[in-house]
Amino acid sequence: MAGLMLLFAQIVAMLVTLLVLLGIAGFLVFAERRVLGLLQNRLGPNRLGPLGVGQALADAVKLLCKEDFVPPFASGLLYRAAPILVAFSALAGFAVLPLAPGISWAGDWEIGLLLILALSSLHVYGVFLGGWSSNNKFALYGAIRAVAQLISYELPLGLALLALVLLAGSLALQGLGAAGQPVPLIVYQPLGFLIFFIAGIAETQRLPFDLAEAESELVAGYHTEYGGMRFGYFFLGEYLGLVLIAALISLLYLGAWSGPCLPGWLWMSLKTGVVIGIFFWLRASLPRPRYDQLLHWGWNALLPLSILNLLLTAIAAALWGTL
Amino acid sequence: MSLWRGLLASLWTTLRQLRRRDTLEYPEQEPKLGERWRGRPVLTHDPDGEERCVACELCSAVCPTQCIALEGADRPDGRRFAQSFRINFARCIYCGLCEEACPTLAIQLSPEYAFAKTERGDFVYHKEALLIEGTGKHPEYRYYAHAGVRTQALPKPVHCDPRSNLP
Ligand code: SF4
Ligand code: SF4
Numbered sequence: 001m002a003g004l005m006l007l008f009a010q011i012v013a014m015l016v017t018l019l020v021l022l023g024i025a026g027f028l029v030f031a032e033r034r035v036l037g038l039l040q041n042r043l044g045p046n047r048l049g050p051l052g053v054g055q056a057l058a059d060a061v062k063l064l065c066k067e068d069f070v071p072p073f074a075s076g077l078l079y080r081a082a083p084i085l086v087a088f089s090a091l092a093g094f095a096v097l098p099l100a101p102g103i104s105w106a107g108d109w110e111i112g113l114l115l116i117l118a119l120s121s122l123h124v125y126g127v128f129l130g131g132w133s134s135n136n137k138f139a140l141y142g143a144i145r146a147v148a149q150l151i152s153y154e155l156p157l158g159l160a161l162l163a164l165v166l167l168a169g170s171l172a173l174q175g176l177g178a179a180g181q182p183v184p185l186i187v188y189q190p191l192g193f194l195i196f197f198i199a200g201i202a203e204t205q206r207l208p209f210d211l212a213e214a215e216s217e218l219v220a221g222y223h224t225e226y227g228g229m230r231f232g233y234f235f236l237g238e239y240l241g242l243v244l245i246a247a248l249i250s251l252l253y254l255g256a257w258s259g260p261c262l263p264g265w266l267w268m269s270l271k272t273g274v275v276i277g278i279f280f281w282l283r284a285s286l287p288r289p290r291y292d293q294l295l296h297w298g299w300n301a302l303l304p305l306s307i308l309n310l311l312l313t314a315i316a317a318a319l320w321g322t323l
Numbered sequence: 324m325s326l327w328r329g330l331l332a333s334l335w336t337t338l339r340q341l342r343r344r345d346t347l348e349y350p351e352q353e354p355k356l357g358e359r360w361r362g363r364p365v366l367t368h369d370p371d372g373e374e375r376c377v378a379c380e381l382c383s384a385v386c387p388t389q390c391i392a393l394e395g396a397d398r399p400d401g402r403r404f405a406q407s408f409r410i411n412f413a414r415c416i417y418c419g420l421c422e423e424a425c426p427t428l429a430i431q432l433s434p435e436y437a438f439a440k441t442e443r444g445d446f447v448y449h450k451e452a453l454l455i456e457g458t459g460k461h462p463e464y465r466y467y468a469h470a471g472v473r474t475q476a477l478p479k480p481v482h483c484d485p486r487s488n489l490p
Pocket of ligand 2: 378380381382429
């Protein structure tokens with residue numbers, strides 16, 4: 001009986017986590033528009049509710065009320081599955097993300113980091129299937145770009161993480177967070193941090209790396225043919241991916257939950273928030289590179305740098321030992 | 324290197340905009356219109372209080388969107404006037420050509436710009452709605468002081484006989 005109660009409580013708590021995450025994604029859409037406005041000497045949405053927060057709700061209601069359609073030329077099953085895959089892969093990553101020691105669903109799972117990398121590969125599938133099943137040339141171009149970009153930037157991302165794992169000796173996210181406890185790991189891994197940061201933005205496919213969407217050339221890229229809540233799922237995936245990457249950056253490199261006075265989970269959230277703010281700022285400032293430039297940087301700059309970083313880390317670890 | 328300089332420069336540029344707002348919060352803040360703002364056309368009266376329009380149809384002929392329709396008639400005193408005058412503002416583009424074409428300065432573009440409607444039909448303004456009190460932008464002008472006064476018909480002109488060489 002007690003076991004059943006516990007199970008029930010866990011299910012409810014998971015649902016609450018899910019809802020909170022959805023709420024965060026909705027809020028971020030609004031917050032981003034507001035911040036972009038402020039940075040581009042506009043105002044952004046400011047009509048509904050205090051400071052315009054109601055806009056997030058209005059957008060959600062609008063997406064939910066829109067017609068749920070499948071274009072006649074799309075291949076139905078894949079078209080339906082793709083957005084769910086994207087949203088799922090972004091949501092599932094939060095299962096292993098610890099807010100503080102003990103505050104997570106599976107933070108001390110030994111393969112937590114691997115799970116996140118695997119889910120980000122699943123994300124690629126979602127994006128590609130979405131573009132492919134739409135049977136639209138712009139969607140296909142977007143999907144091809146997305147896949148090439150995601151694969152090219154996943155390599156340096158993984159290698160940067162590998163150096164970190166080498167240093168910390170753990171694949172569990174809680175262990176990695178604990179490794180950065182007295183001194184944030186960015187001190188040991190400045191280059192790795194930079195690589196992870198750049199590749200991380202590329203993984204979220206946001207400006208300046210939004211070539212898969214590229215409104216000015218590809219209509220809306222891989223989700224051109226999507227509307228209503230299916231489009232909402234892609235959006236959800238994008239913004240949750242943003243939160244996930246920001247949370248990973250603060251967890252892995254910025255010392256996770258360490259900080260004076262405030263409780264650990266609050267520090268973690270604050271750091272994540274600041275990183276998200278930096279993402280917004282980057283989006284407001286930087287233009288989109290050309291596609292070949294993007295791949296060029298990925299393969300000719302970021303990848304060699306990340307290998308170099310891994311080598312140096314390995315040598316340093318051999319000489320002076322790991323953390 | 325120039326790449327990094329460019330990146331930092333653009334980041335700094337956007338950061339500097341934090342203190343600036345160019346957006347006008349429209350319904351609360353009224354925009355400052357230029358002196359020659361072209362808004363909704365109106366029909367004006369001359370200084371004597373008579374309608375200026377003489378139903379010459381030049382405005383309706385010049386209107387590129389053909390949104391002006393009018394019918395003229397004679398007043399008992401012989402003066403022409405517009406029996407009916409309609410402008411469909413759903414089509415008007417506020418180009419001001421009607422104002423330029425009008426010989427009597429009757430039709431003038433006013434500064435009014437905000438007249439959204441929910442029904443398309445409400446955009447068709449009839450003469451009563453178009454007419455305004457007063458003279459608009461040209462307080463002095465009185466067309467009939469210059470022209471357009473009906474004169475006594477001249478006797479039929481005598482033509483010479485083209486077949487004859489005699490004067
Ligand atoms: S402003 Fe231009 S479009 Fe409008 S009624 Fe006059 S001539 Fe026609
Ligand atoms: S408004 Fe002016 S141009 Fe138009 S019919 Fe009247 S007098 Fe003629």
